[in-house]
Amino acid sequence: MRADLSPASGRAAADHDRGMRLLRGVLAGVAAGEEPLTHVTELPERPAAVVDWPDWTPEPVRAAFAARGVRLPWSHQVEAAEHAHAGRSTVIATGTASGKSLAYQLPVLSALTADRRATALYLSPTKALGADQLRALRELDLPDLRPAAYDGDTPLAERDWVRAHSRWVFTNPDMLHRGVLPAHDRWSMFFRRLRYVVVDECHSYRGVFGSHVALLLRRLRRVCRRYGSDPVFVLASATVSDPAGSATRLSGVDCAAVDQDGSPRGARTVALWEPPLLDDVTGDNGAPVRRSAGAESARVLADLVIGGARTLAFTRSRVGAELTSLGAKRILAEVDADLPDQIAAYRAGYLPEERRELEAALGDGRLLGVASTNALELGVDIAGLDAVIVAGYPGTLASFWQQAGRAGRAGDGSLVVFIARDDPLDTYLVHHPSAILDKPVETTVTDPGNPYVLAPQLVCAAAELPLTPACLPDFGGDTARAVLDDLVAEGSLRKRPGGWYWTQRDRPHGAVDIRGSGGEQIALVEADSGRMLGTVNQGNACSTVHPGAVYLHQGSSYVVDDLDLDAGLAMVHTETPDWTTSPREEVDISILDTESRTVFPAQGGGAVEVCLGNVAVTSQVVGYLRKLPSGQVLDQIPLDLPEHTLHTRAVWYTITEDLLTGQGLDRANLKRSRIPGALHAAEHAAIGLLPLFATCDRWDIGGVSTALHPETTHPTVFVHDGHPGGAGFADRAHTALTAWLTATRKAIAACECPEGCPSCVQSPKCGNGNNPLDKQGAIAVLTTVLNTLRR
Incomplete structure (x- = not known):
C-alpha cells in the first residue's frame, strides 16, 4: 500500500503498525508551520519460505x-x-x-x-x-x-x-x-x-x-x-x-x-523528509538555505530515542556521524540527564575493540541510538532495530536499500526515514518518490579493460607469474596485448619468447592503490608532533590540502601550512577557525577522440550534437575563498600551484548558438550574455542528477561548460568521469541521456527558489564559486535540447 501523508493527517492516521506509530511520534515534534514530510510508503510484510536441509549436509x-x-x-x-x-x-x-x-x-x-x-x-x-x-x-x-x-x-x-x-x-x-x-x-x-x-x-x-x-x-x-x-x-x-x-x-x-528471497520481513514504513528552509539565512548569491540533513537527523534521532526505539542514523561522512551524535545528545540532555549516554557515534578510525563494543551495545539495547557512516551498512549483524535514518542519498539505490534494510531485522515492523540534503538529487528524490521506491536497483559498473587499471594489474600479474599468451583472454585479449606492448615500450616489462616478465627486484604491488587511481598518495603530517593523520590522492591534493585549506579529520580541524607535491607531504597544524575554505579552480577540456557522434537537426535550422569519447581535463587551483558559516565570503587568496591533467571519459552535447538566442518554436530566447550562466547551471544540475542513472556519487564525476569550445565551435556542456581512464559513468550517462536530462530539467523547474540554490543548480564542488549561474536559462537550454532530441 502507498499513501501520501501530511503531518496533520499522519498524526490522525490509524495506529495500525509499529512503523507508523514511530513516525507519528517523530511528527509530533515538528514545529508549527513546518511540513517536512513529502511522502510515505508502507511495504508489506513477507512470510518465510522454509525448506529442508540438503541431504549432503554433514x-x-x-x-x-x-x-x-x-x-x-x-x-x-x-x-x-x-x-x-x-x-x-x-x-x-x-x-x-x-x-x-x-x-x-x-x-x-x-x-x-x-x-x-x-x-x-x-x-x-x-x-x-x-x-x-x-x-x-x-x-x-x-x-x-x-x-x-x-x-x-x-x-x-x-x-x-x-x-x-x-x-x-x-x-x-x-x-x-x-x-x-x-x-x-x-x-x-x-x-x-x-x-x-x-x-x-x-x-x-x-x-x-x-x-x-x-x-x-x-x-x-x-x-x-x-x-x-x-x-x-x-x-x-x-x-x-x-x-x-x-x-x-x-x-x-x-x-x-x-534472487528470490525466502526470508521473512516485517512491515516497513518508509518516509521521505525534506528539512525546512531557515528563516533570515541566505547562501551564495542570496540563495535560500535549508536546515542541514545532519541537524535534522539529530532531532529525529533524539525523538526516536525518547520513544524507546533502537535507531541507526546513517550519515555521509565521519564528521557528520560525530556531529549528528553530539546534536542528538544535546537535545536529549534537555529531556533526561541519563538519555545522552544511550547515543554514540560509529565510524572508521575507531579501534576494533571500540567498534565491537558499540555493535554489541546497540544489538543488546544498551545503546538506543547510533550515528554511523556506511561502516555499518555492509553486513555487520545488528539485529532488532526499530528505525533507520538515512541522512542524504548514499549514492546508489543498492546502498539505500542496504541501509534501510537494517531496520526490522527481527521481522518486526519498522520505520525508515530518508532525510534529503540540500542537493539537486536529494531534492528530486523526495519530490519524485517513484524514482527511489519503484525503480529497480542499479547494475554495478566495472570496466576491467580501462588501461589505467589494466596496466598496473598486468604488471603485478607478471611479477607473480610470467604472463603468457594463454593468460591474455582472462585479462581482455587484444586490449591486454596492446597494453602489454606499451608496458614493454616504457620498460616496465620485458618481452621474451615465452611471454612477458617483470625484471625488477622490488615487487610493484605496493605502488598500486586498488581503491584509487594507482597514483602516489600525499601524506598529511601534523607539524608539531610528526604524527601522520592520513593520506589523500595526489590528484585531489591541490583542491583539498592546498596551503591555507581547512581540513577535517576524525572530527578535528586542521589548517594546512605547506603542500610539497614532490615529497608527497602536506604539513598541518591544529586549528579551529571561524571560516571554511573553498578552492577556486580553472578548468580546460580537450577532446582526444570521439567514439560516438549523433546529430539531431532542429526544426527551422540549427542542431544538437551528442558525443561520447576520451578527453583530457586540465585543471589548476588558482586560489581559495574563506567563508563564514553564513556563506559570507571574507576574502579570496591566490595560490601558485601546478596544473593537473586527467585523461578520462566524457559525454558532451553541443547546441548551435541560433538555438539558444533565437525566438520561436524550440528556441531558448537567451541573450548572448546569459549563455555562460545557463550552460553552467545546466551542467551543475546534470552532475547532481547523474547518480540516479549511473552507479556513482557526484564526487566521482566532474563537468565543464563553455559558451564556445574551440574544438566543437559551439556552446558545449561536458560531463566527465573523475578517474583516469574513466569508470563507466560517462558511458552510462550517454546511454540514458534523454531520461537523465529530462529529470535534470524537471528538478530545476520544480525548485521553488527564484534564482538558483543548492537544491537545484548550485554545486558544493564548483571551482568558480557558483558564478555565473542562470537557473531560468538552464531550463530554457534543457528544454531546447530535449525537444530537439525527441524530434
Whole structure:
C-alpha cells in the first residue's frame, strides 16, 4: 500500500503498525508551520519460505546451525548452496538480513568438514565486515576449521601461523593484492587445496575499485591454476539489477543467480523528509538555505530515542556521524540527564575493540541510538532495530536499500526515514518518490579493460607469474596485448619468447592503490608532533590540502601550512577557525577522440550534437575563498600551484548558438550574455542528477561548460568521469541521456527558489564559486535540447 501523508493527517492516521506509530511520534515534534514530510510508503510484510536441509549436509554442520537457533534454512539459502555444492559458481542477491551468510557457509563448511585438507578464502570490502563474519563462524564451534583473519590488523607474529594452519582465511582485496598474491609460493599448500572463494557484499565493488578487484580476482584464479586448483566462487550481494551479469564480470567466471528471497520481513514504513528552509539565512548569491540533513537527523534521532526505539542514523561522512551524535545528545540532555549516554557515534578510525563494543551495545539495547557512516551498512549483524535514518542519498539505490534494510531485522515492523540534503538529487528524490521506491536497483559498473587499471594489474600479474599468451583472454585479449606492448615500450616489462616478465627486484604491488587511481598518495603530517593523520590522492591534493585549506579529520580541524607535491607531504597544524575554505579552480577540456557522434537537426535550422569519447581535463587551483558559516565570503587568496591533467571519459552535447538566442518554436530566447550562466547551471544540475542513472556519487564525476569550445565551435556542456581512464559513468550517462536530462530539467523547474540554490543548480564542488549561474536559462537550454532530441 502507498499513501501520501501530511503531518496533520499522519498524526490522525490509524495506529495500525509499529512503523507508523514511530513516525507519528517523530511528527509530533515538528514545529508549527513546518511540513517536512513529502511522502510515505508502507511495504508489506513477507512470510518465510522454509525448506529442508540438503541431504549432503554433514550432521555436525546441521547440529552447529541448530545450536545457533537455525532449525531449518530458507529457500534461497539452499538454492545457492546447491549450486555451490555442485561446483557451479553462484551469486546470491537477496535483501539485507536475508541470511546470505548461511548460503555460503553451508557448502563451504560441508566441504571443509568432509575433507580435512580442503581450504576456503573469504573476501570482504571492509575489515569490520570480515571480523563480524569470522566471529559468527567461530560461534558455530565446528572442530578443525581453524578460521583466521589475515589483514592489516593481523600481528606479524600470527601471519605465519595463518598461512601454515588456517583452513578458512578471512581477508580483503587490499591484503590479497599486497600480502598474499605477491607471496603466493608461501601460500602454495593453501592454494593447492582451495575449494571455495567467497566474495561478500560484491555490489560494493564498482567503478575504479571494482575494476581493480575484477582483475585481482583474475590474478587469483591464475595463481590457483598454477597450484592445480579451480575454486568455486560464491558471491553475496544486496539486491542488484542483473546479478548474474555483474557477478560474472567481477569474478571472470560464469555465475548462476539466486534472487528470490525466502526470508521473512516485517512491515516497513518508509518516509521521505525534506528539512525546512531557515528563516533570515541566505547562501551564495542570496540563495535560500535549508536546515542541514545532519541537524535534522539529530532531532529525529533524539525523538526516536525518547520513544524507546533502537535507531541507526546513517550519515555521509565521519564528521557528520560525530556531529549528528553530539546534536542528538544535546537535545536529549534537555529531556533526561541519563538519555545522552544511550547515543554514540560509529565510524572508521575507531579501534576494533571500540567498534565491537558499540555493535554489541546497540544489538543488546544498551545503546538506543547510533550515528554511523556506511561502516555499518555492509553486513555487520545488528539485529532488532526499530528505525533507520538515512541522512542524504548514499549514492546508489543498492546502498539505500542496504541501509534501510537494517531496520526490522527481527521481522518486526519498522520505520525508515530518508532525510534529503540540500542537493539537486536529494531534492528530486523526495519530490519524485517513484524514482527511489519503484525503480529497480542499479547494475554495478566495472570496466576491467580501462588501461589505467589494466596496466598496473598486468604488471603485478607478471611479477607473480610470467604472463603468457594463454593468460591474455582472462585479462581482455587484444586490449591486454596492446597494453602489454606499451608496458614493454616504457620498460616496465620485458618481452621474451615465452611471454612477458617483470625484471625488477622490488615487487610493484605496493605502488598500486586498488581503491584509487594507482597514483602516489600525499601524506598529511601534523607539524608539531610528526604524527601522520592520513593520506589523500595526489590528484585531489591541490583542491583539498592546498596551503591555507581547512581540513577535517576524525572530527578535528586542521589548517594546512605547506603542500610539497614532490615529497608527497602536506604539513598541518591544529586549528579551529571561524571560516571554511573553498578552492577556486580553472578548468580546460580537450577532446582526444570521439567514439560516438549523433546529430539531431532542429526544426527551422540549427542542431544538437551528442558525443561520447576520451578527453583530457586540465585543471589548476588558482586560489581559495574563506567563508563564514553564513556563506559570507571574507576574502579570496591566490595560490601558485601546478596544473593537473586527467585523461578520462566524457559525454558532451553541443547546441548551435541560433538555438539558444533565437525566438520561436524550440528556441531558448537567451541573450548572448546569459549563455555562460545557463550552460553552467545546466551542467551543475546534470552532475547532481547523474547518480540516479549511473552507479556513482557526484564526487566521482566532474563537468565543464563553455559558451564556445574551440574544438566543437559551439556552446558545449561536458560531463566527465573523475578517474583516469574513466569508470563507466560517462558511458552510462550517454546511454540514458534523454531520461537523465529530462529529470535534470524537471528538478530545476520544480525548485521553488527564484534564482538558483543548492537544491537545484548550485554545486558544493564548483571551482568558480557558483558564478555565473542562470537557473531560468538552464531550463530554457534543457528544454531546447530535449525537444530537439525527441524530434
